[in-house]
Amino acid sequence: MTYKQAQSIYGIQGRSTVLTWLRKHGKMDWTTNPRKSTMPKSPRANETPAQKIKRLEQELEDERLRCLLLNRVVDILDAEHGMSLRKKYIAKEQEAFKKRRK
Known part of the structure; x- marks a missing residue:
């Protein structure tokens, strides 16, 4: 009530x-x-395993292409503009830090 x-x-x-x-x-x-609080069923709920695999493979391929594109953009920025956007990994400093923590 x-x-x-x-x-x-x-x-x-x-x-x-x-x-x-x-x-x-x-x-x-x-x-x-209470009638409105139930979530509507997503269209993915009725997917068969084969459909789900196909969809996930497509999403993986899209992410690979996106990653390739972003890496290419970073390479161009490095080459043409001298900007270094990549994270620099220095192995010696990492090892020294590990030794200090022990």
């Missing part, structure tokens, strides 16, 4: 009266509709 229904059924004029009563005695979650 919503607070508006309680007001009309029992003839209560003030909204705060109903809200106070609900805080003390009732369930406060009257705003959500």
